[in-house]
Amino acid sequence: xxxxxxxxxxxxxxxxxxxxxxxxxxxxxxxxxxxxxxxxxxxxxxxxxxxxxxxxxxxxxxxxxxxxxxxxxxxxxxxxxxxxxxxxxxxxxxxxxxxxxxxxxxxxxxxxxxxxxxxxxxxxxxxxxxxxxxxxxxxxxxxxxxxxxxxxxxxxxxxxxxxxxxxxxxxxxxxxxxxxxxxxxxxxxxxxxxxxxxxxxxxxxxxxxxxxxxxxxxxxxxxxx
Amino acid sequence: xxxxxxxxxxxxxxxxxxxxxxxxxxxxxxxxxxxxxxxxxxxxxxxxxxxxxxxxxxxxxxxxxxxxxxxxxxxxxxxxxxxxxxxxxxxxxxxxxxxxxxxxxxxxxxxxxxxxxxxxxxxxxxxxxxxxxxxxxxxxxxxxxxxxxxxxxxxxxxxxxxxxxxxxxxxxxxxxxxxxxxxxxxxxxxxxxxxxxxxxxxxxxxxxxxxxxxxxxxxxxxxxxxxxxxxxxxxxxxxxxxxxxxxxxxxxxxxxxxxxxxxxxxxxxxxxxxxxxxxxxxxxxxxxxxxxxxxxxxxxxxxxxxx
Numbered sequence: 001x002x003x004x005x006x007x008x009x010x011x012x013x014x015x016x017x018x019x020x021x022x023x024x025x026x027x028x029x030x031x032x033x034x035x036x037x038x039x040x041x042x043x044x045x046x047x048x049x050x051x052x053x054x055x056x057x058x059x060x061x062x063x064x065x066x067x068x069x070x071x072x073x074x075x076x077x078x079x080x081x082x083x084x085x086x087x088x089x090x091x092x093x094x095x096x097x098x099x100x101x102x103x104x105x106x107x108x109x110x111x112x113x114x115x116x117x118x119x120x121x122x123x124x125x126x127x128x129x130x131x132x133x134x135x136x137x138x139x140x141x142x143x144x145x146x147x148x149x150x151x152x153x154x155x156x157x158x159x160x161x162x163x164x165x166x167x168x169x170x171x172x173x174x175x176x177x178x179x180x181x182x183x184x185x186x187x188x189x190x191x192x193x194x195x196x197x198x199x200x201x202x203x204x205x206x207x208x209x210x211x212x213x214x215x216x217x218x219x220x221x222x223x224x225x
Numbered sequence: 226x227x228x229x230x231x232x233x234x235x236x237x238x239x240x241x242x243x244x245x246x247x248x249x250x251x252x253x254x255x256x257x258x259x260x261x262x263x264x265x266x267x268x269x270x271x272x273x274x275x276x277x278x279x280x281x282x283x284x285x286x287x288x289x290x291x292x293x294x295x296x297x298x299x300x301x302x303x304x305x306x307x308x309x310x311x312x313x314x315x316x317x318x319x320x321x322x323x324x325x326x327x328x329x330x331x332x333x334x335x336x337x338x339x340x341x342x343x344x345x346x347x348x349x350x351x352x353x354x355x356x357x358x359x360x361x362x363x364x365x366x367x368x369x370x371x372x373x374x375x376x377x378x379x380x381x382x383x384x385x386x387x388x389x390x391x392x393x394x395x396x397x398x399x400x401x402x403x404x405x406x407x408x409x410x411x412x413x414x415x416x417x418x419x420x421x422x423x424x425x426x427x428x429x430x431x432x433x434x435x436x437x438x439x440x441x442x443x444x445x446x447x448x449x450x451x452x453x454x455x456x457x458x459x460x461x462x463x464x465x466x467x468x469x470x471x472x473x474x475x476x477x478x479x480x481x482x483x484x485x486x487x488x489x490x491x492x493x494x495x496x497x498x499x500x501x502x503x504x505x506x507x508x509x510x511x512x513x514x515x516x517x518x519x520x521x522x523x524x525x526x527x528x529x530x531x532x
Contacts, residue, residue: 049446075445075448075449075450077448078445079448081448083446089442089443089446091439091443103447106444107448107449107453154447154448
């Protein structure tokens with residue numbers, strides 16, 4: 001589902017963010033990418049979204065060779081990838097419902113699909129009673145649930161999560177991980193970059209550790225360090 | 226398809242509301258620019274009308290000095306008829322001149338009551354095949370322009386019995402340069418204003434995109450196409466330019482009603498532009514507005530286009 005083959009990324013300022021990284025992730029896997037700040041976790045996610053181009057090597061996501069697809073096709077690639085971030089990236093002037101429906105609206109889904117899927121997915125993430133709440137009326141954990149709902153509402157093949165629990169307390173983090181696990185169980189491939197040792201240790205999933213842009217460990221059912 | 230159109234217009238409306246003051250500045254600049262642009266077109270059309278009215282029946286008047294000797298008339302007629310390019314020569318005596326005078330100034334008793342027909346000059350009226358043959362006629366009659374030391378000009382002719390020859394060429398030349406100065410001058414200002422309108426519209430689009438950069442970032446992440454992101458902004462620019470165009474057209478009609486139509490009363494001999502002329506420049510104004518919107522859109526969104 002995700003494949004990086006000898007990928008190197010050098011930014012224009014000369015910083016090498018990833019160096020000769022090769023990773024294979026199968027459909028339905030749940031993978032943690034761990035490592036200190038600046039180890040290349042976020043760069044890896046940016047490459048998978050084609051927000052950045054690899055300097056060398058090949059990146060494949062959902063069967064597409066990213067350096068070969070035109071910028072015209074990039075939006076269609078991203079429709080197959082859900083994204084979740086540390087800061088939720090919700091629009092403050094839109095309700096939970098509207099934040100999720102926005103994602104379908106802007107890719108041109110018809111209204112009847114929106115009206116059916118949005119309440120369904122919000123129910124699924126446990127916010128069935130908060131459809132009309134604005135982000136500032138929701139707790140951090142609830143806001144992250146909205147953002148996960150938005151990431152999943154178009155039924156993506158891959159979910160990329162960049163520090164999704166970074167702003168949350170441990171208990172709430174556990175709830176969010178339960179939710180991500182649930183999303184993973186319906187077949188969504190998940191790649192999650194994180195610093196959260198407790199969570200990685202508790203989940204016992206595959207762990208890829210990066211350090212200074214290199215893969216230093218790739219272990220199934222691993223722990224943080 | 227229906228929700229899509231609704232989506233675009235909802236986004237555009239909220240953009241205009243959010244950006245009110247800047248959008249208004251862009252609109253008013255577009256209005257002034259397009260108004261001046263339309264004005265330059267109308268001035269050109271007006272001068273075209275005047276020129277055509279003058280050259281339409283190319284006629285040269287050779288005014289005769291009083292008292293008129295019929296022998297001289299016959300002699301001059303013969304002489305002029307032999308000039309190349311002269312189609313016909315006609316003698317207008319006092320009676321005929323007087324009648325024409327009363328027709329021309331029918332609405333203005335100031336002229337008809339105070340001018341004694343005996344003082345109107347008789348003339349030979351020549352129809353020319355081409356206005357450029359005018360110089361041949363002055364040459365045949367031996368007429369030349371005398372410039373006096375104080376700058377006054379008058380015509381003197383070697384042929385006897387001639388008072389003056391109406392010089393259309395000079396009038397046309399003057400009209401032509403007047404057209405050029407007025408029309409090109411206004412057009413030049415219009416172009417400068419159009420450029421600033423483009424700049425301002427581009428700026429409102431850019432500010433709108435900046436205000437919504439988070440939204441745009443999310444749209445990119447969830448896979449909205451570039452067009453989906455851009456179209457509301459393009460419509461916004463288009464709306465600003467078109468509102469400017471609509472006010473410009475309204476302004477031109479006002480000019481036509483309050484300036485041109487008022488002139489119609491005081492100078493009935495002057496051919497003036499009509500409503501149809503204003504209507505005729507409308508497509509050009511709309512075209513210029515569309516150009517403003519398109520160029521502004523291209524410039525304003527260039528920086529935000531990378532995926």
